[in-house]
Amino acid sequence: MIDINLIREKPDYVKEALKKKMWDADFTELLAWDKSKRELMQVVENNKAEMNKLSASVPAAKKAGEDVSKIFVKVKDIAAKNAEFEKELKELEQKITDFVAALPNIPDDDLVGGGKENNKVIHTYGKKPEFSFKIKDHVELAESLGLVDYERGAKIAGRGAWIYTNLGARLEWALLNFFISEHLKDGYTFILPPHLLNEESGYVAGQFPKFRQDVFWLEGLEPQRFLLPTAETALVNYHRNEIMSEDELPKKYFAYTPCYRREAGSYRTEERGMIRGYQFDKVEMVQYTKPEDSDAAFEELVRKAANLVEKLGLHFQISKLAAGDISHSMARTYDIEVYIPSIGIYKEVSSASNARDYQARRGMVRYRDNETKKTRFVHTLNASGLATSRIFPAILEQYQQEDGSVLVPEVLQPFMGGIKVLKPIK
RNA sequence: GGAGAUUUACCCAAGUGGUUGAAGGGGUCGGUCUUGAAAACCGAUAGGGGGUGCAAGCCCCGCUAGGGUUCAAAUCCCUAAAUCUCCGCCA
Numbered sequence: 001m002i003d004i005n006l007i008r009e010k011p012d013y014v015k016e017a018l019k020k021k022m023w024d025a026d027f028t029e030l031l032a033w034d035k036s037k038r039e040l041m042q043v044v045e046n047n048k049a050e051m052n053k054l055s056a057s058v059p060a061a062k063k064a065g066e067d068v069s070k071i072f073v074k075v076k077d078i079a080a081k082n083a084e085f086e087k088e089l090k091e092l093e094q095k096i097t098d099f100v101a102a103l104p105n106i107p108d109d110d111l112v113g114g115g116k117e118n119n120k121v122i123h124t125y126g127k128k129p130e131f132s133f134k135i136k137d138h139v140e141l142a143e144s145l146g147l148v149d150y151e152r153g154a155k156i157a158g159r160g161a162w163i164y165t166n167l168g169a170r171l172e173w174a175l176l177n178f179f180i181s182e183h184l185k186d187g188y189t190f191i192l193p194p195h196l197l198n199e200e201s202g203y204v205a206g207q208f209p210k211f212r213q214d215v216f217w218l219e220g221l222e223p224q225r226f227l228l229p230t231a232e233t234a235l236v237n238y239h240r241n242e243i244m245s246e247d248e249l250p251k252k253y254f255a256y257t258p259c260y261r262r263e264a265g266s267y268r269t270e271e272r273g274m275i276r277g278y279q280f281d282k283v284e285m286v287q288y289t290k291p292e293d294s295d296a297a298f299e300e301l302v303r304k305a306a307n308l309v310e311k312l313g314l315h316f317q318i319s320k321l322a323a324g325d326i327s328h329s330m331a332r333t334y335d336i337e338v339y340i341p342s343i344g345i346y347k348e349v350s351s352a353s354n355a356r357d358y359q360a361r362r363g364m365v366r367y368r369d370n371e372t373k374k375t376r377f378v379h380t381l382n383a384s385g386l387a388t389s390r391i392f393p394a395i396l397e398q399y400q401q402e403d404g405s406v407l408v409p410e411v412l413q414p415f416m417g418g419i420k421v422l423k424p425i426k
Numbered sequence: 427g428g429a430g431a432u433u434u435a436c437c438c439a440a441g442u443g444g445u446u447g448a449a450g451g452g453g454u455c456g457g458u459c460u461u462g463a464a465a466a467c468c469g470a471u472a473g474g475g476g477g478u479g480c481a482a483g484c485c486c487c488g489c490u491a492g493g494g495u496u497c498a499a500a501u502c503c504c505u506a507a508a509u510c511u512c513c514g515c516c517a
Contacts, residue, residue: 041477045486052486055498059444072497079497223507243474364475375474 001361002103004096008034017106020113020323030099037092044089047082051075102209105358107323108332118322122334125306126315129341133402137342138393141400146425147171160263160278167422171395171408172281174415175388176256179283179308183254183385186304188285191255193234196225201237204363206329206355214262216278227260232382235286236355239378240363244288246370249378250297251288254385256281280389287381288365291357294379298354301383302334305350308386312409314394315339317346331356336386338394347390352383 007014011027018025054075061068112118142148147168153161164172184190196218202208207215207229216227228234235253244251258279285304289297302318309316316338326333330353337346357377360366366375399407404424413420 038477041486045477048487049485051497055496056445058497062444068497075497 001101001358002106003357003361004034004100007031007100014106017109018104020107020111021104021326022113022115022324023104025103030096033092033096033099037089037096040085040089040092044082044085047078047085051078051082054078101203101362104328105206105331105355107326108354111320111323111326111332113324114322115324116322119319119325119335120322121317122320123306123318124315125310125317126313128315128339129398131341131400135341135397135400136404138340138396141396141404141406142168142393144404144424145396145406145422147396147422162277167416167419170416170419171412171422172388172392174412175386175391176281176283177415178312178412179385180254180256182304182308182311183283183285186252188252188254191231191235191238191253193228193231193238193255193257195228195257195260196221197228197233197237198223198225200240201228201233202226204240204359205233205236206327206359206362207233210328216260216262228257229261230259230282230384231255231257231284232286235284236359236365236380236382237363238286239288239365242365243375244365244367244378246290246367249288249290249367250293252285253287254283254285256283258282259387277389280387282387282389283385285383285385288360288378289381290367291376291379294354294356294381297379297381298332298352301381301385302336302352305336305352305383305385309336309338309349309391311411312391312395313411314391314398314409316349316394319346326353329353329355329358331358338390339398340390340394341397347394348387349390349394350384350386353381355380355382 002014007027008031011031015025015027054071058068058071061071112120136144139148139150143150145168146166147164149163149165153163156163180190199208202212202215211229215229218225218227234257235255238253239251259282260279263278285301287294287297287301306316306318316336319335319337321333321335333351333353335348336350336352338349339346356379359380360377365378365380367378368375395409396406399409401407401421406422408416408420408422
């Protein structure tokens with residue numbers, strides 16, 4: 001949520017900034033609402049003060065034997081008038097909240113505007129692998145190595161589902177274990193959150209109201225719950241409505257969860273296999289920081305995610321996203337994209353973002369400043385570390401050998417009982 | 427699924443309609459005493475949001491949340507949530 005004070009003070013600045021997100025905002029109506037809201041508020045509050053005063057005088061008047069019924073009438077009279085104003089005020093407040101809550105986050109000043117086409121690769125790691133033989137794609141490899149069963153996946157679950165089998169399951173789990181062990185080494189706290197969350201959590205993360213239709217809602221539970229689309233949703237809500245002490249910050253968490261997404265109709269042939277499904281595994285990192293520390297935390301998260309891919313020995317790049325390509329709640333995002341040889345393009349395996357105080361405002365996540373003793377909103381940041389659904393194919397494709405086998409990245413071997421190579425079973 | 431109980435400030439807890447901005451503890455902070463500490467004693471400390479104002483201040487809302495009754499509610503009524511206990515069911 002954008003600070004309404006900022007809109008009040010610098011509407012043109014906010015308007016211009018949101019334009020970079022390809023969001024055309026018109027604040028004239030909002031500012032008018034805001035003005036009348038505050039005027040109404042004064043009237044309503046003054047009336048309340050009057051009523052309070054009158055009511056408080058009743059006991060004394062009674063004691064003095066005065067006729068108090070006149071006071072009652074007077075108060076009722078004010079109350080009747082006030083009721084109308086209050087109703088109007090409530091409506092105004094609702095309109096303002098709805099309007100502001102729908103606004104996306106303000107992108108950082110240094111971002112270029114526009115969409116995907118303006119993303120900029122800022123780092124490239126390793127070299128494009130070269131093959132002296134005809135390469136296979138990950139679907140072919142996963143099948144021939146017996147790692148993934150797509151057919152039975154479709155049989156038992158339908159489209160957009162696959163089954164990790166045997167060594168495939170172990171490779172998947174090894175990846176997760178590898179990520180987990182690295183985050184633990186870095187002092188992050190391990191969280192296993194529930195996968196079913198309430199509506200408020202989606203709102204605070206900034207996914208709702210805009211993306212209510214992009215998640216899976218469950219029947220049969222009141223109040224309704226949805227399957228989390230990313231562990232970020234759970235993690236940024238962990239400290240919702242809390243006031244932390246300054247000394248507790250930064251808070252560093254990571255969580256493993258499957259991520260459930262509708263991905264409505266977004267299949268393209270080049271994306272067959274496990275690049276896109278209704279469910280994928282991801283380890284997610286989240287930090288809560290003081291505002292002045294969030295830039296450094298952002299760098300840390302990007303570096304951590306990059307380190308994981310690097311340790312896996314994969315060729316990848318980091319892109320700084322243009323304002324229009326970063327998600328609704330975020331002020332800044334870098335994507336880490338791993339190279340998929342069969343399609344010759346780079347696919348996102350991690351997205352590192354700084355939400356600044358956008359989520360914290362929605363969730364009232366604050367800390368008390370040691371010096372001023374005042375509460376301030378924290379900054380929240382998140383980064384995948386990592387999603388396996390693209391790393392898994394990238395490993396298969398980048399590590400494939402001429403004989404159809406695939407080498408296991410060294411860092412994963414300890415998590416796979418020392419297996420160094422995956423051999424074709426057919 | 428059924429029945430009951432609970433929900434007050436950092437923690438425990440009093441409070442069943444009227445100066446309750448909320449008793450009493452504990453804690454925390456400061457002090458006295460002490461070589462230092464403990465103990466004892468003295469003092470301070472009650473959250474959060476908002477309006478207005480240059481400011482001091484004034485005002486509104488705050489006793490889980492949301493409604494309601496009333497001139498007046500922590501106190502009465504309704505709804506919801508969470509916690510606990512018991513019963514049932516069950517992977």
